[in-house]
Amino acid sequence: xxxxxxxxxxxxxxxxxxxxxxxxxxxxxxxxxxxxxxxxxxxxxxxxxxxxxxxxxxxxxxxxxxxxxxxxxxxxxxxxxxxxxxxxxxxxxxxxxxxxxxxxxxxxxxxxxxxxxxxxxxxxxxxxxxxxxxxxxxxxxxxxxxxxxxxxxxxxxxxxxxxxxxxxxxxxxxxxxxxxxxxxxxxxxxxxxxxxxxxxxxxxxxxxxxxxxxxxxxxxxxxxxxxxxxxxxxxxxxxxxxxxxxxxxxxxxxxxxxxxxxxxxxxxxxxxxxxxxxxxxxxxxxxxxxxxxxxxxxxxxxxxxxxxxxxxxxxxxxxxxxxxxxxxxxxxxxxxxxxxxxxxxxxxxxxxxxxxxxxxxxxxxxxxxxxxxxxxxxxxxxxxxxxxxxxxxxxxxxxxxxxxxxxxxxxxxxxxxxxxxxxxxxxxxxxxxx
Amino acid sequence: xxxxxxxxxxxxxxxxxxxxxxxxxxxxxxxxxxxxxxxxxxxxxxxxxxxxxxxxxxxxxxxxxxxxxxxxxxxxxxxxxxxxxxxxxxxxxxxxxxxxxxxxxxxxxxxxxxxxxxxxxxxxxxxxxxxxxxxxxxxxxxxxxxxxxxxxxxxxxxxxxxxxxxxxxxxxxxxxxxxxxxxxxxxxxxxxxxxxxxxxxxxxxxxxxxxxxxxxxxxxxxxxxxxxxxxxxxxxxxxxxxxxxxxxxxxxxxxxxxxxxxxxxxxxxxxxxxxxxxxxxx
Numbered sequence: 001x002x003x004x005x006x007x008x009x010x011x012x013x014x015x016x017x018x019x020x021x022x023x024x025x026x027x028x029x030x031x032x033x034x035x036x037x038x039x040x041x042x043x044x045x046x047x048x049x050x051x052x053x054x055x056x057x058x059x060x061x062x063x064x065x066x067x068x069x070x071x072x073x074x075x076x077x078x079x080x081x082x083x084x085x086x087x088x089x090x091x092x093x094x095x096x097x098x099x100x101x102x103x104x105x106x107x108x109x110x111x112x113x114x115x116x117x118x119x120x121x122x123x124x125x126x127x128x129x130x131x132x133x134x135x136x137x138x139x140x141x142x143x144x145x146x147x148x149x150x151x152x153x154x155x156x157x158x159x160x161x162x163x164x165x166x167x168x169x170x171x172x173x174x175x176x177x178x179x180x181x182x183x184x185x186x187x188x189x190x191x192x193x194x195x196x197x198x199x200x201x202x203x204x205x206x207x208x209x210x211x212x213x214x215x216x217x218x219x220x221x222x223x224x225x226x227x228x229x230x231x232x233x234x235x236x237x238x239x240x241x242x243x244x245x246x247x248x249x250x251x252x253x254x255x256x257x258x259x260x261x262x263x264x265x266x267x268x269x270x271x272x273x274x275x276x277x278x279x280x281x282x283x284x285x286x287x288x289x290x291x292x293x294x295x296x297x298x299x300x301x302x303x304x305x306x307x308x309x310x311x312x313x314x315x316x317x318x319x320x321x322x323x324x325x326x327x328x329x330x331x332x333x334x335x336x337x338x339x340x341x342x343x344x345x346x347x348x349x350x351x352x353x354x355x356x357x358x359x360x361x362x363x364x365x366x367x368x369x370x371x372x373x374x375x376x377x378x379x380x381x382x383x384x385x386x387x388x389x390x391x392x393x394x395x396x397x398x399x400x401x402x403x404x405x406x407x408x409x410x411x412x413x414x415x416x417x418x419x420x421x422x423x424x425x426x427x428x429x430x431x432x433x434x
Numbered sequence: 435x436x437x438x439x440x441x442x443x444x445x446x447x448x449x450x451x452x453x454x455x456x457x458x459x460x461x462x463x464x465x466x467x468x469x470x471x472x473x474x475x476x477x478x479x480x481x482x483x484x485x486x487x488x489x490x491x492x493x494x495x496x497x498x499x500x501x502x503x504x505x506x507x508x509x510x511x512x513x514x515x516x517x518x519x520x521x522x523x524x525x526x527x528x529x530x531x532x533x534x535x536x537x538x539x540x541x542x543x544x545x546x547x548x549x550x551x552x553x554x555x556x557x558x559x560x561x562x563x564x565x566x567x568x569x570x571x572x573x574x575x576x577x578x579x580x581x582x583x584x585x586x587x588x589x590x591x592x593x594x595x596x597x598x599x600x601x602x603x604x605x606x607x608x609x610x611x612x613x614x615x616x617x618x619x620x621x622x623x624x625x626x627x628x629x630x631x632x633x634x635x636x637x638x639x640x641x642x643x644x645x646x647x648x649x650x651x652x653x654x655x656x657x658x659x660x661x662x663x664x665x666x667x668x669x670x671x672x673x674x675x676x677x678x679x680x681x682x683x684x685x686x687x688x689x690x691x692x693x694x695x696x697x698x699x700x701x702x703x704x705x706x707x708x709x710x711x712x713x714x715x716x
Contacts, residue, residue, distance in 0.1 A: 294530040298694060329481065329527045331488060332707055355708025386708070 003239055004065065005269050006031035006248035007262050008210065009040055010072075013255040017041060021058050023259050027266055031065030033210065033248035034108075036101055037072040043100035044075075052107040059108065065246055067152075067208045068105040068113040070098060085118020086136035087129050087160060094118075098140045105149045111245050112150040112207040114181040115140065117160040117170075129160050134173040141177045152181035152208040157190045157219040164191060164201055171205075180205040183250060185214035185221055188229050195229055196237040203241025210250035211269070221251050223261060224268040235269070236276030271300035275308050279315050286316040293326060293334050309337035318342050336362045343367030352379045357386055364393045377404045381411065390425045405433025435677060437660050439463040440685040441568070441600060441618060441647035444491050444502070445470075445483070449711055451650075451657050456498035458661045462697055464689060465491060466505040466539045466568050469512055471652050477521040480508070481528075488531045493706030501697050503689065505538035505568050506531075513552035514544070522555060529563040535692040536560070538568025539600070542579045545572065550586070557590035557597075566596040566691050568618075571606060580606040584613050596691055598645055603627055604635065611639050616688055620649035621659035629659065629666035636667065641679050645688060 007029050012020035017040045024032055034055075036043050041051050059066050076093055077083045084090045098115055105113040120129045137153065144151040155167050164182075171178045180202055187198040213227030214220065224231065238247065249269075254261045278292045278299075292312055297305035318326070327338040327347045332354075339351055339362040348371055351363035364379050371379070380393055381404070390396055408430035412422045422430075437460045444452070444465050455463075465487055467480075474480060487504040495502035506528045512518040528534060537560040540553050553569075560567040569587070572579035580599060587597050599610045600618030603626065610617050619635065620626050632646060650657040664677045689695050 290527050291530040294527065294532070298532050329524070331485075331531065355705075357708065359707075 003235060003243075003247050003269075003273060004030040004245070005211075005266060006033055006065065006067070006246035007265070008033040008035060008069065008248050008250045008252065010035040010037070010069065010252040011249065011254050011261065012258045013037070013039070013252070015255075015258060017055065018058055020258070021062055021064060024262060025062035025064055027259075027263055029064070029262070029266060031067070031111075031246040031248065032059070033067050033069050033114075033208075033246065033250070034110075035069040035072055035252075036104065037075055041104065042075070043097065043104060048100075048104070049107075052104055056108050066108050066110045067246055067248065068101050068108065068110045070101050070113065070115045071252075082118060086133045087118045087120055087124055091132060091136055095136055095139055099143050102140070102144045102147055102149050102151075105144075106147045110149065112152045112179070112181070113144060114152045114154050114208050116154045116156045119158055120160045126160075130170075130173070133160055133170065137170065137174045137178060141174055145177045150179050150207040151177060152179045152206075154181035154183060154208075154210075155186060156183075157186055162186075162190060164198060179207040181208040181210065182206055183210040183212070184229065184234060185210075185212040185227065185250070186219070188214045188216060188227065189219050190217070196233045199234055199237040200241065203238075203243060206241065206243045206245065208245055209238065209243065209247045211247050212250045221253060223251065223254065224265055224272075231269070231272035232276035232279060234276070235273045236280050239273075239277070240280075267301060271304055271308075274299040275311070278312060282312065282315045289313070289316050289318075289322075289326065290329070293330065293337070297333065305333065306337055306340070309334065310341045313337060313341035320344050323347070332356050332359060335359060339363055339367045340365065343370075345370050348379075349375065352382065355386075357388055360386060361388055361392050364388075366394045368394060373399070373401070373403075377401075377407060380404060381407050384408065384411065384423065384426045387423065389423075390429060396429070400429060400433055402433060405430050409434065435459045435661065435664050435674075435681065436461050437664065437681045438685040439647055439657070439660050440598075440645045440689065441466055441620065441649050442657060443468060443649070443651035444495065445486060446652035447650060447657060449494060449497075452495060452498040452500060455657050456500055458658050460500060460657070460660070462501040462503075462685075462695075463495065464503050464505060464535060464685070466536075467507055468509045468539050468570075468651070473515070474512060475515075475517050477518065477524060480518065480521040481524055484528050488528070488533055490706055492533055494711055497711055501695075503533045503535045503695065505536040506534050507538050507540045507556050507568075508552055509539050510541050510543040510549050510553065510570060510572075514546055514548045519548075519552065522552065525556075525559055526563070529559060529565060532694060533696070534565070535689040535694050536566040536568045537563070539570040540567060541570040541583055541599075542572045543570075545575070545579060545582060553583075553586055554590060557587065557592050560596065561590070561592050564693070566598070566688060567592065569597060569599045569615075571599055571601050573601075576603070577605050577609065580609050584609065584615065587613075587615060595643075598688060600645075600647070601626060601649070604631070607635055607639060616643045616645055616684075618645040618647060620647050621663050622649070623654055623656050623659070629663040632663050633666045633670045633672075636672070636680065637670070641676060641684070643684070644680055645684055646680055 007024045009020050073081045084093050101113050117133050141151045155161050182202045187195040191198050213222040213224050213229050215227050249265045281288050296308045300308045323342045327335050336358050348363045348367050351359035442463050492502040508521050537556050540556040542549050569583050594614030598616035598618045601620045602617050646663050648657050648659045664681050667677050
């Protein structure tokens with residue numbers, strides 16, 4: 001079952017809401033995480049009911065699902081970011097805002113409404129803060145339940161509830177109608193267990209998921225690939241929980257390049273999802289490598305194909321015969337991946353017989369360690385002849401010997417006789433060997 | 435006129451043909467796996483051929499700006515040889531390659547039980563790999579062979595919109611027109627179908643689900659008969675848009691169902707596996 005990817009409108013802060021919905025739908029997203037804000041469906045606007053009706057129509061026309069997010073920075077207080085929260089003296093304004101958000105969610109037929117605790121003010125004790133939070137949440141959750149809206153509470157690094165364990169404590173206080181919004185990036189930033197495990201723990205309670213990359217200990221929402229999360233197993237774990245809601249990209253600081261970032265993000269997520277599924281399939285059926293290996297490039301894209309293939313090959317225990325079969329029936333890109341992931345001398349020899357620079361280069365990497373010296377020297381000489389850089393030859397400094405120097409010198413003499421030159425790196429090497 | 439030849443055996447053609455085709459407006463083609471005139475005697479003979487269909491031939495085509503895709507199958511004629519049938523087990527590896535856009539040619543040659551079995555098995559492979567199927571209709575007893583092919587297609591459960599019955603003619607087109615399958619016509623210099631006969635069929639049956647190909651191979655055939663058919667259509671009063679639909683948009687629609695058509699030929703490389711088509715080079 002494939003995941004439904006969405007995009008957060010807080011990452012389209014410089015677009016009109018209708019324009020943002022157009023771009024997000026055109027790119028192929030299944031939904032949006034709509035952050036209510038001054039320019040995007042302001043809950044305090046006098047015509048909010050009309051706006052809700054209009055937005056519901058826009059979403060329906062574009063076949064977009066929606067969740068309502070309530071993390072606007074200066075919607076309630078133009079001077080204090082995110083204030084007031086449940087933990088401030090004027091918490092009733094937060095509760096009032098969240099009830100408006102729930103009404104809007106009902107009007108949009110949204111899949112969930114999402115909210116968080118807030119940072120504990122210095123003058124409020126932890127005990128009082130938890131009491132205030134539990135009271136406020138109970139009111140909000142009760143209001144949502146009466147309207148059939150799923151209430152997803154999100155742990156946020158730095159806030160009173162910042163981990164899954166904190167969320168579980170709050171749920172004890174508030175009751176089972178308190179559901180969960182999980183930000184995948186946060187799991188990397190501050191959860192004690194790895195991200196895929198967090199997803200499994202969260203699974204039964206999820207009503208909303210946000211996704212982004214992040215580094216350990218740093219609460220900064222990053223584009224995919226810029227942080228430390230290994231997404232394929234995370235997306236596989238998420239799909240395996242049975243979660244069917246939106247998985248919406250949360251990049252609120254990337255509005256300046258929103259259309260490009262949104263396009264790249266969906267490409268990345270689809271590739272990561274395929275790779276996660278493929279790794280799962282290999283765990284159940286290792287023989288599937290024969291058809292997953294050729295399919296990889298069109299699934300993850302040209303740039304990511306080699307890494308994906310090497311990873312797929314690394315996920316199965318291959319006998320030498322099985323690796324040789326994959327090499328035999330592979331095209332030259334698949335052959336290269338086999339040379340990188342599970343080399344053996346016969347395959348390296350085959351690659352060195354070819355005239356394909358990709359194969360020769362891969363053969364002279366770590367794959368060549370088990371080749372006898374005589375064959376290795378011939379391989380190095382051929383790579384110089386083909387114009388490949390010697391920097392790609394594994395262990396060159398240790399393995400290069402006088403005989404290789406003699407062979408390179410002979411090639412230089414031949415080239416000079418024909419009025420041609422040797423590549424600089426080969427000249428450097430042979431002068432060092434003489 | 436832009437032309438997509440949905441069925442041509444370029445392995446049997448010269449590089450000069452690629453040059454002439456490009457000059458005539460051929461920008462894309464599909465090369466179905468078929469027999470080679472000389473019988474094969476083992477599965478390795480097939481896989482070397484398949485490797486060429488996904489390797490050397492796309493490279494050769496790209497040198498003339500032509501996008502090359504292929505279909506992979508055990509052809510009906512060689513389905514009868516037990517030495518060749520072992521290749522069936524190897525097909526799934528090839529059916530996942532990027533430029534493989536259908537299972538084919540499958541279908542009937544002499545309508546033997548072996549052909550029945552291989553045809554049905556290969557339609558299931560098409561379903562398993564999310565691919566269309568290219569069905570060759572027999573040269574002999576064609577009407578019966580076409581009807582029987584439609585029955586096998588129906589029994590297989592494959593969406594008829596994913597199937598083309600090829601090499602049709604006046605006696606067989608009517609059988610296929612109401613089936614939901616696509617209709618393929620091979621325009622040959624003397625046999626099968628001529629440009630003018632093709633135009634008459636398009637007049638009678640319309641342009642929907644119609645594919646026109648040269649099926650040029652190692653026999654007497656002409657890779658430019660697609661162009662001649664387009665010219666004959668114009669001469670008979672069809673519009674430029676009609677010609678574009680039959681010779682370009684229809685094959686794009688049919689093979690596009692694979693999700694693997696790649697019609698951007700921008701990144702042509704100078705060599706394939708280090709070898710070029712130029713003489714005097716490596």
